[in-house]
Amino acid sequence: xxxxxxxxxxxxxxxxxxxxxxxxxxxxxxxxxxxxxxxxxxxxxxxxxxxxxxxxxxxxxxxxxxxxxxxxxxxxxxxxxxxxxxxxxxxxxxxxxxxxxxxxxxxxxxxxxxxxxxxxxxxxxxxxxxxxxxxxxxxxxxxxxxxxxxxxxxxxxxxxxxxxxxxxxxxxxxxxxxxxxxxxxxxxxxxxxxxxxxxxxxxxxxxxxxxxxxxxxxxxxxxxxxxxxxxxxxxxxxxxxxxxxxxxxxxxxxxxxxxxxxxxxxxxxxxxxxxxxxxxxxxxxxxxxxxxxxxxxxxxxxxxxxx
Numbered sequence: 001x002x003x004x005x006x007x008x009x010x011x012x013x014x015x016x017x018x019x020x021x022x023x024x025x026x027x028x029x030x031x032x033x034x035x036x037x038x039x040x041x042x043x044x045x046x047x048x049x050x051x052x053x054x055x056x057x058x059x060x061x062x063x064x065x066x067x068x069x070x071x072x073x074x075x076x077x078x079x080x081x082x083x084x085x086x087x088x089x090x091x092x093x094x095x096x097x098x099x100x101x102x103x104x105x106x107x108x109x110x111x112x113x114x115x116x117x118x119x120x121x122x123x124x125x126x127x128x129x130x131x132x133x134x135x136x137x138x139x140x141x142x143x144x145x146x147x148x149x150x151x152x153x154x155x156x157x158x159x160x161x162x163x164x165x166x167x168x169x170x171x172x173x174x175x176x177x178x179x180x181x182x183x184x185x186x187x188x189x190x191x192x193x194x195x196x197x198x199x200x201x202x203x204x205x206x207x208x209x210x211x212x213x214x215x216x217x218x219x220x221x222x223x224x225x226x227x228x229x230x231x232x233x234x235x236x237x238x239x240x241x242x243x244x245x246x247x248x249x250x251x252x253x254x255x256x257x258x259x260x261x262x263x264x265x266x267x268x269x270x271x272x273x274x275x276x277x278x279x280x281x282x283x284x285x286x287x288x289x290x291x292x293x294x295x296x297x298x299x300x301x302x303x304x305x306x307x
Contacts (some may be wrong), residue, residue, distance in 0.1 A: 003090030004055065004286060006048035011246070011294070012287060013054070019080050021087070021094040023066045028073050028100055030081075030093050032060040032306045034113040037286075038145065039224055040291050041042060048112030055088030057116045057248075060306075067097045078103040080112035081261060081302075082120065084249050089283070091306055098256035099306040100150045104269040111275045118145030119264040119273075120257050121248045125197055125219045126153055128244060137193040138211060140186075140204050141224060142179070143170035145301045150197055156272070162189065170299055177274060180287065182278040192216065202227030214239045221246040276300030 003018045023029045036057040045054055065073045076158065076296065078217065081100035083093050089256035103112050125146075126132065130298075137154050140162035141147045154161050155178025163179040164186060165171045171182045186204065192213035198205055201223030210232055213216050217240065267273035278300045289302045 001091040001160045002283075003087070004283070005050040006045055006054065008050050008051060009045075009047045011042065011045045011290060013290070015230045015283060015286075018053075018090070019121050020092050020098070023064060023094045025066050026068060026097050026152055027066055028062055028079075028097050029037060029057065029064040029092050030060045030079065030100075031063045032088065032091055032093055034059045034109045034305050035089050035283075035305055036114045036117075036145075037289055037293060037302045037304065038116070038117045039222070039293060041169070042290055043226070045290070046269070053087040053090065055086055055090065055093070056082050056084065057113050058083060058088040058093055058102065059113040060093075062236065063092065065097070072097055073102075075102065078109070080109070080116065080265070082116040082252065082257060084252050089286070089304075089306075096256070098258045099252065099261075101258055101261035104265055107265055107269040110277065110303045110305070111279050112265060114145065114259070114275050115264045115268060116261060116278055117248060117259040118301065120252070120260055121146045121246070122149035122153055122219060123260055123264065124248065124251060125221055125246050126150060126157070127219055128219055128246065129195040132195075134160075135282045136160050136162070136191065136213070137161045138164065138193040138196045138208070139179075140164045140197065140208060141222070142174055142182070143299050144199070144224070146199060146215070147197075148177060148300060149273065151179050152273055154178070155180075156306055159195070166296065170296075172299070173276065186211070195219070197221070201225045201226060204231055205229035206232055209236045209241075209243065212236075212239060214241065218243045219246050220244070221248075277303055279303070280305065 199222030
């Protein structure tokens with residue numbers, strides 16, 4: 001089968017022939033039809049050893065299953081899921097059964113493959129915040145995949161959402177998704193926020209710690225700027241606020257995502273969760289997509305067809 005592999009620690013990839021994977025007990029072999037690209041994979045590729053196999057999000061059909069419950073997944077069944085160990089940018093991938101969910105009949109593979117990493121991250125960082133009705137929530141990097149889902153899920157739960165984006169062009173559509181306010185400069189904000197979802201790092205992270213309310217919560221789940229942040233200790237600790245880190249690929253090991261994936265698919269299928277896809281291309285366009293992602297030219301998600 002064909003699979004994407006890292007050439008060296010410089011972000012370059014190749015599509016080559018490799019051996020097909022073989023499922024173990026309670027694993028499922030998937031014929032992959034579509035994958036989506038995340039910033040995390042881009043960062044991993046820049047430091048990867050030659051031969052490393054990237055890829056987390058995928059959709060496709062069951063080729064074979066070794067589940068003890070023979071009715072869980074059957075050959076030909078449409079599914080989507082997350083390969084926490086990578087390797088999904090391939091014609092076939094093997095994952096644990098509890099990292100998969102069936103696809104509703106009216107949900108396209110291209111839409112489904114955009115859900116796992118971004119949707120699960122948004123869903124789970126919001127869960128850390130507890131009850132949201134009436135609370136003020138700040139989302140940095142709101143134009144990205146996680147940000148767009150977080151805005152929608154938080155607004156639907158009753159929070160008043162402020163979205164932060166890099167420029168006016170990337171602000172398009174965020175009000176329709178549920179943002180009460182969209183800004184391009186954190187210095188424009190004067191109120192304190194009960195919950196801050198922070199994924200940019202650097203100065204954005206420093207501002208997040210400064211803008212959180214007394215006994216509020218800051219969840220850091222990314223560093224897209226790849227810039228260290230300085231903790232404003234004198235302004236932060238008197239608030240008795242909480243700074244919490246979150247990393248999805250660790251979380252799904254202890255809390256398998258099958259049920260949450262099914263929820264996301266249900267929301268997307270009924271139109272309650274909009275999936276903004278910026279581009280759908282063939283896998284041969286991966287180098288161009290990675291460049292566009294690096295240059296922040298993608299609003300929402302980029303999807304590539306494997307077949």
